[in-house]
Amino acid sequence: MGLFDRLRQRFGSGSTVITPPPPAPRYAPASPPVFTTRPPLVALAPPSRPAAQREPAAPAPEWVPPGTTTTVAGRSLPGGMIYVGKLPHGEAALRRNVEVIDPRLPIDWRNPDFAGQDMDYWPAYQSITPRSRAAYLLWLESGRWAPDAYIGYVFLYFYGLERRALVDAQQDPAARADLPRILGEVVRLLTVYGVNSSFHQYATEFQQVLCALITRGEGAAPDPDEHDRWSPPLMLRLGIGRFAAEGRPVPVDWAWAWAMLHPEIYSRTPATRCPDEFRTLFTARYQARYADGIKIRPLKSRVALSYRPASGGLRATSWQLDVPDVLTAAAPTKALKALVESCTDDLDAYSRLIGRQPEAAGTLPALALLPDELFTVGLDGMRPMRDLVDRTLPDDVRQARFELADLTSLWPSRTPGKFAKADAVGLAQLLDKLGIGIEPDVRMGASVHSAGPAVLFRVTAAQPTTATPEYTAATTLLHLAAVVSAADDDVSAAERDHLVSHLESSLNLTPGERVRLTAHLDWLLASKLKLTGLTKRLGALTDAQRTHVAQFATAIAAVDGVVSPGEVDTLRKIYKLLGQEPDSVYTELHALTATSARPAPATEPVVVVPADTGPTGYLIPPPPKPEPPAGAIRLDPALVEAKMRESAAVAALLADVFDDEPDEVAPQPPAPVAAVDLVGSLDAAHSALLRKLTVRPFWNRADFDALCAEVALLPEGALDVLNEAAVEASEEPVVEEDDDQLVINDYAMGELLA
Incomplete structure (x- = not known):
């Protein structure tokens, strides 16, 4: 049962009483309020009193500082960060002060409108009903955390935070000092009420504005996981712009956020399937290529800060900051895009293996596919192979024979009991990472061997991977x-x-x-x-x-x-x-x-000794060639x-x-793919497969494999190609795995075929 449900059960319903309420008891902030007595109701129209007994006039609206407790209608409202006071006269003034709590206005404590049935879309405290005011003040009193609270009351409170940051803080130093506390409150509200899409959108944008006003682009880089690349955060634009304006190189953490949130850079499947490996590789290559970081030439355009408040009492706000806007500048965009593409390309083979066999992570076949920057001999999965190499090639030995079966037994082959050519290639690639070569090597034209004599040698010069x-x-x-x-x-x-x-x-x-x-x-x-x-x-x-x-x-x-x-x-x-x-x-x-053929007789004068036109002196004769x-x-x-x-x-x-391998039956060439309309960037085979998938919403694995065989495609590779094309077109995969079934995403399919 939510807090508001408990309050409904406690207060019940009834007619309005017109007697002023006594002060209500305080509640511990560590737990939700528990009402032990029914609070009286505030009069809708308080009776007149003699002039000597009237309460003093309410002061003009004022901001209650963070952490301060104030009293309204006998209720203690902890935490501050609200506007309380007498509203000025005039309709225009009322529209500008929608967040102000006027203590003179009536409150119906008997029938709090917890469900927000009486609330307008753009509420104002002075215009909502007494029932709604009661529910709003009870929410403030309870600590502003009840997850079942009507979102309109959260917005009404949020309006005051907007006013303090967007209006007061532009001229008042005390208001500017409140910005960090307001930012913290917005973050807290997002954790409780962020499930509401409207509030999430306003609060997230307001959070970015607050960060920009507080840090002016300084501090830590924004986390790409917390933002949308199609609407890069303002903090990113400010931060990158500051580096450009000050002529400083962009550190790797900022470059990472820049690349991941750039609206024109798409990192493809390996970046999402292997996020840790992808970021480590990006970091290593960025630092290797740019040392301290890439430097950006500042542009004339400036970062614009704009925000449309949720409050109906505030206008859209915009500033043009004195920071160049270089987020999508051509030169750094090209450099970052090339870096991201090189990382995803080199992680592609590893990503495909992990996509087919997630349990293969950390095994020798997976380690063999890692780019060199991610490979270290200290990896746990490398220990058995490293021990064998150390035994075979001590530090003072450059080449040694060993039994090949001792090495191939460490390799988990793709087909049990068979050491295939792909396994032999992977093994040789893994040895390359250790600076070790092997003979025989299938990459150089040798037959596949899983046992027998072999030779390990230390690589002292760049090794070819194909035989000339x-x-x-x-x-x-x-x-x-x-x-x-x-x-x-x-x-x-x-x-x-x-x-x-x-x-x-x-x-x-x-x-x-x-x-x-x-x-x-x-x-x-x-x-x-x-x-x-x-x-x-x-x-x-x-x-x-x-x-x-x-x-x-x-x-x-x-x-x-x-x-x-x-x-x-x-x-x-x-x-x-x-x-x-x-x-x-x-x-x-x-x-x-x-042969020493005799020269033909001369038919004209022959030069016996050429004219001496060179320098004087004696030439040192070359050393004689050794006698055979x-x-x-x-x-x-x-x-x-x-x-x-x-x-x-x-x-x-x-x-x-010298080919000792048995003759293999030549595979039958696949049937040619019938003419088919190409889909986007897909080739004929993948386009044909995609169109075949449209006839059913679900496919089992066997049927899907059969479809792939018809167009001569490997199932797992075909899935990756189709899904990558779909993500580029719609940001969603077109084929999703659900246990033993493959589910067709109608939206992604429609976007691909559009």
Whole structure:
């Protein structure tokens, strides 16, 4: 039972009594008032008295200071912040003093109008009925907190707060000193009566005006969660304008509020689905990009403060403050929009995973998708992997072998019992964040492995995430040489290292590719490389293709212009593996050998010694080139370079040969999406799916998945795309999840299809 209900039960109903009331008892402010006696009623028309016995005339209306108790009609009204006194004469004066409590006016204590049945839309104390005055004064006496009070009485009290801040405070220092207490009272009233939409709108706008009048844009940044981006708070305009006027950089908390409340910046789904990660990422990137903060050039336009009071006795108020209005200035808007977009883009993959599997937060797959700024090795979910890396690669070790199953067992795969390519990619991405590389790496063209030997290495140079043709050629030829080495032990480690150095220099590999190639060789040597199966796969190549591979292998060995006897032996073995005559190595090398053709006879005078037009003195000769080893063959660099240009074609050919993955059945291409009218920015597939959803208000998961399959879309990704488009169009998602059902939002659907 509400307070007003209890008051109704206590007072009951009856006829009006015309005797003046005695003082009523006081009530403890910590609890609602409990009436122990029925208070008498104030006379509607008090009887006349002899002049000597009349009470003194009521004083002119005055503001009762905050925290002060005043008495009206025998009732003690605690808290102050009301106007009490005799109203001036004249209709215009009455209209301007709607909030003033005139103690001379009659009050019907017997029949308080708690429900506000007699109240006008714009009430004034002097014009409401005696019954309404009784209910209003009882509400004031009870502490102004009863949640079931008629909202018109709250507004009547609110009118006085408006007058004190908008009229008195403009000239009276004492009134300006009351502004913080008035602000606190408005905030309190919002917590009790903010459910009323009309009061919430007026009180919220008044709160912003009070904040602006009190702080003038100084202090803490407004909280975006407490405001609407379509009507940015005045405090934000004032604060950002002050930074511009004073030439100060905008701190990160103000930049955050600015971006989140900017009417032209939309942060998309990741910002709402992962709010903590989004704000942390925004903060990190803003500080990294702008250090102390972005600086804004002040504009000529000024911040305008305007407010239309709820009180019928006050006119609309407006001021133009001496603060530039830069909230939507082009340059900072563009910078903030780009920053927000970069954060949402880089959080998109993580957001989609959390949207599909909320329980995945904190797991290794989720951590692998976090942007680098949000990743720290101290995360709880990283401990098992960090321990394995520390054991495998102590501080003084740059590269080491380990058992791959020890690592893949820590990864919760998407399909139980199967370590898919997506899992292998995620694992490699997570190791990247630790500054660690792994071989084999599926991103560089390797097959998916969940067990067997593997190599971890410290990343000392920027690592590529996709294989270039040059790197693919190097790894495949290295694989071929390693297989030859495994066939017999005649090729030494020194010869293999020499081949690696040849590949690195001849194919112009980047420093990162060179680091990885060394680890790749270590993995090859740790693997059980056999000729079984390889000879068969090489035999499937045509004679021309095998000859092409043999010639390219020769060019790799000869890239430095010299082929040593040891390299010739390795080439002979490769030729034999390719089904070529081993002695044809010499024929191929002869084709690359430098020739010294005799010059043609001169037909005109020949310059024997050019004229000396340079500076006098002696030039220091360059150091002599090292002599090739005994028995080495000199080659023509131009011819070798021509062969090296074929690296991409040979790499693609060898990549198929060394692919150990079983042949997969090629998936059937999805049926083409029938011609459909595009919806907004959606493509044909998503537009078709959206139109299919319009035929029913509810969809179960199985039927929705079937619809997605018809247009070749993944269900979860399609949901995100449709809802993001709907939020942009209507600020609401078009498909909402309700247990096992998907509910179509008719309003959002209509906005999308409009």
